[in-house]
Amino acid sequence: MPAAFPAPHTPRRTVLRGLGVGAAALAGAGALGACSSREAVEGDAAAASGDGDGAGAGAGFTLTDQRGKKTAFDGPVRRIATAIIPSPSMIAAVDGSYDRLVGINESTLQANKEGIFGTLFPTSRKTATIAGSDFVPNVETIAGLKPDVVIQWGDMGDEVIAPLENAGFKVIGLTYGTQEMMETWIRIFGTLLGKQDRSTEILDWMHDEDAAVRELVAPYAKKKQKVLYLRTASDGWTTATGSDYVTHWTGIAGGVNVAHDVSADAPQVSVEQILAWDPEVILLSAFDEAEPAGVYGNKKLADVRAVRERRVYKVPLGGYRWDPPCCESPLMWRWAAQVLHPELATRNGLRARVKDTFDRLYGYRISAAETDEVLRTKLNTKSAGYAGFRA
Incomplete structure (x- = not known):
């Protein structure tokens, strides 16, 4: 089990009731509730x-x-x-x-x-x-x-x-x-x-995780993989530039955002530009319904390296979407590191860290099925290396 900040003070264990499995839709809730419990945390x-x-x-x-x-x-x-x-x-x-x-x-x-x-x-x-x-x-x-x-x-x-x-x-x-x-x-x-002590504990954990992930990917520093982040727009795609948080976690994970030098905010991205960038990995935003299968089926993108090598992935959705800054961002850093370097799976221990983080942040014991939903294992099942994220 990975080291983490202390759990909330004075917990009392309760069992969730009445949580049905509803439709997953965009956020992907999947098979929820049946095997989990949460701690209702009293004020400290x-x-x-x-x-x-x-x-x-x-x-x-x-x-x-x-x-x-x-x-x-x-x-x-x-x-x-x-x-x-x-x-x-x-x-x-x-x-x-x-x-x-x-x-x-x-x-x-x-x-x-x-x-x-x-x-x-x-x-x-x-x-x-x-x-x-x-x-x-x-x-x-x-x-x-x-x-x-x-x-x-x-x-x-x-x-x-x-x-x-x-x-x-x-x-x-x-x-x-x-x-x-x-x-x-x-x-x-x-x-x-x-709860300043609690906020300090969370920040200390984030700083420790930042250092740990950078150390994990350090052996790959000489060859930073080219990563493209795509978000669906009304008439195509937009991407994230150098000022976006995507560039931050891409760098932590040992990659480089191919759009880091683009000056516009959330710029439109054409097929021609994607072909010119020829990214090794494409990451699809958690804010829309785009799936890897749709990218693999797009004949206009067939010559893109990430498509040829089946390295298109849907970004996870936990308590919040993992693309922008949130309290679960250290999980995003580890997820991205493993996507870029699948051989890290056994050393990364992401599933155990998801379990620990949900317990520590929310007082919730996440089940294996819920972890699969958070990590989008169904949507990413045909993408290279994703077997390493399964239970």
Whole structure:
């Protein structure tokens, strides 16, 4: 079993009830619930502090968000509404519970209904929605939820954040996209929840995993494989550039993003460009329904090396999608390392690490069948080397 940060404090074991196997759809929940249990984590007494003003649990603190704005709180928050899609899974990981979340994005709710997060935390399937894909908040709905704080994008302009502040809500503005920004989120959530020790444990684990994966792939440093990330667009594909988190985890895994020098954000990618890049590995976004089988069947891509060698893979979906920054990102680093270097399977121990991570982050004992769903073993079954991810 891999080393990891300590489990949440004072756990009590419960058995999930009433969790049927529903349709997997985009998020791929598959055969869920039958063989697993989770720990419902009770609150701990970790100190709450923001900018050095806070003291123990229940004490007030001042927090500076990623806009540089300071907000004062009387103590750890109890009710959180968030319009930001990735934040609920990270809040739940830091808190060891979903209990404080009262409002979420419509896209998050849909993913919760379709994916394993709704099994980890059943109440997440029926949480009120406070914003849609445009992130414009429904102030009336939020007012009815009586949140202690509202979490919103801090870099999308007044349209999404001013209505909240004008209505008198305490608002934390966040930015996203890099490892450093994600780590700042974890610290902020630790402060809001009064669980700084827990957030520090998660960050220490991430740093240890970063070093471990880099060491794992070090023997392959002289030959970095060319990786292309594809996300379905209305008229084709888009990809990730050098400023995207994809480039970060591709590098950790011992590869190179073929689009790292492209300047546009989420640029369109033509068949001609894919042929010119001739990637050795193609990774398909967890945000859409594209599957390796569709790429293998595309005659226009038949001459691409990754297609010829059957090295097209669907990115996993755990408590959150693994492509962008999240608390499960160390699993993405290991998954990508094994995709690029299948011979690492026995040393990587990814399935054991998935089990350990879900237990540590969410207090949930993930089953073998659920692990298969997270790792997309069915979708990736005909891709080279994927037998190494199976039970």
